[in-house]
Amino acid sequence: MFFSRTLGNMADAAHRIVELADHALSSPFPLRVRAWDGSEAGPPGAPVLVVRRRRALRRMLWKPGELGLARGWVAGDLDVDGDLYEALDLLSGLFWEREEPDGPRPGPAAALRRTAGALRDPQTYRLARAALALAGPGLPPAPPPEEVRRRTGIAHTRPRDKAAIAHHYDVGNDFYALILGSSMVYSCAVWEDERTTLEEAQRAKLDLVCRKLGLRPGQRLLDVGCGWGSMVLHAAEHYGVHATGVTLSTEQAAYARKRIAEAGLTDRIEIRVQDYRDVKDGPYDAISSIGMAEHVGSDRYREYAQTLFSLLRPGGRLLNHQIARRPMRDEQAYRIDEFIDRYVFPDGELSPVGSTVSRLEEAGFEVRDVEALREHYGRTLRAWVRNLEGAWGAAAKATSAGRARVWRLYMAASAVAFERNRIGVNQVLAVRTAADGAAGLPATRTAWLSGGTTP
Incomplete structure (x- = not known):
């Protein structure tokens, strides 16, 4: 019936x-x-x-x-x-x-x-x-033009990684500015209370990273996946470091260089369009990797960890800020979300935080601290969605209506996923200890978060 x-x-x-x-x-x-x-x-x-x-x-x-x-x-x-x-x-x-x-x-x-x-x-x-x-009759409609077409080659090779990054990031700096606001930070903020603004929360996150890394004037900082330059700008301006940022996005690099020139910091900050695997001018005193490791891929994560370890001096610190998925009983059953893979982060992969810690330790790092910021990311994403919805016409004009709809769906769905504990985000602080085992960290977490350096 x-x-x-x-x-x-x-x-x-x-x-x-x-x-x-x-x-x-x-x-x-x-x-x-x-x-x-x-x-x-x-x-x-x-x-x-x-x-x-x-x-x-x-x-x-x-x-x-x-x-x-x-x-x-x-x-x-x-x-x-x-x-x-x-x-x-x-x-x-x-x-x-x-x-x-x-x-x-x-x-x-x-x-x-x-x-x-x-x-x-x-x-x-x-x-x-x-x-x-x-x-109704008819063949299936063609996919929207915003969808990634058939990809060739092996995932996470340099050419394919560059194409994946271009799909996500080279969609117009004006579009991202409407979503991210003046901070131009595209990762989880740290919210102190209900009165905190998005810009204040992002500054707090950048400062938290700098304090965890123990940055001091004259040190060398490498920011892997530097985005639009916010981390290197904050570290150079407030902590006196000499910073190098690497990105595969030409649009991000151009924007970052412009900001650095306007801040008068070209003598202390360099931005390169470069794969992190091609960085050869270590050792660095500290490395920040904020929202970049999700692009690495599980098969390449050991190489990622080993590369960053080799670029640090003994006693140097790594701050790895990374989204994590829940572990599965059968890890072979993990599949990349189709919507994310086709429209947002091509070839992106999430790993459980335990796997990240293990790979870092296998590379030689001593993991000293893990901090979960899951609830902070849900709030950050909701702020970005409000920015997008409040500037919808300008955002669609800056890229395309379809792309704006992709980002609205992706960010709103991600906010729900963080809030429901389907995914998380963690900052992992790791150290390349000296030959005698010294890590160069104060005796307590409270001390090194306040800017201390040695016991």
């Missing part, structure tokens, strides 16, 4: 969509739905998934799960009316896998992907037929 009604009556599309979703997912669809014909269905009071065009359903049929949903969002075929964070939280159980005591538990959408080809089953056949009738 359900299928005959669906096939026989294309009016009231929202009810048809909700019925199909409930049946396909074997669980109630958690959002209200508003369809292209103006109809609405679903739980009253819930955020509304707006299906603006029928082609959004064709995207979902050809790519069930998060990628089909993301393509519809980026193309503007889908939107959310209401609290976006609540909507993403409700959808997360459907489109993201969850770790359970007995191992990873796939969401209903993953089960749907596995059974979508079993058309000899009468029930599945009728479901597919009803969905196709509602979606």
Whole structure:
């Protein structure tokens, strides 16, 4: 009866969509739905998934799960009316896998992907037929132009890493300035209280990194993945170091150099468009790596750790600031999120913090401190989303409407993931100890956070 009604009556599309979703997912669809014909269905009071065009359903049929949903969002075929964070939280159980005591538990959408080809089953056949009738005729729509096309070569080689960084960062400095604000820091801030502004919180984070590294006038600092130059500027201006920043993004480098020249610090800061693996002018007294290691890849992380170890003098410190995922019982089952991989960070990979600590120790580092900043990142992302939404027209003009939608979805979904402890972020302080084992750190954490250097 359900299928005959669906096939026989294309009016009231929202009810048809909700019925199909409930049946396909074997669980109630958690959002209200508003369809292209103006109809609405679903739980009253819930955020509304707006299906603006029928082609959004064709995207979902050809790519069930998060990628089909993301393509519809980026193309503007889908939107959310209401609290976006609540909507993403409700959808997360459907489109993201969850770790359970007995191992990873796939969401209903993953089960749907596995059974979508079993058309000899009468029930599945009728479901597919009803969905196709509602979606309308035609081939699957082309992916939005913001999606990364087919990549060639081995992941995390120098050419492919450079292309991945260009996709994410070379989308216009004006666009990032609208999101990040005057600090131009694209990593987790540190918030003291509810009155703290984004700019104050980012300065606090940069200063925390400098204090953990024990920076002093005349020292040499290497900032790996230097972004738009905020870390090297802060360290040179407030701690008197000579700083080198490396990035693979030509747009970031140009922006950073301009800021450095305006600050009158060209004699103490150098910005290079360079792969960290090609840095050969050590030793450095300290290395900061803030939000860069996520691009390294698990197969290359040992090389990353060994390279940074070799660039430090004995007694030198590394501050590694990195997003971490939850560990899995079967680490081989880990897969890169399709939306993130296709639209945000191509080839990006997350590792558990324990794996990061192990790789650093295997490279020769002594890990001295690990600080979790998970809740701070949720708040940072919400501040960035507010900036983006408040300057939506300018942001879309600076890059593209599709790119702006990518960043809104990515940042809002990431905020929910941090708040729900699905991912975290940690600062790991590690030391290349001297030959006699000396680490050059004060006896207590309180002492070296206040700027002390030796016991």
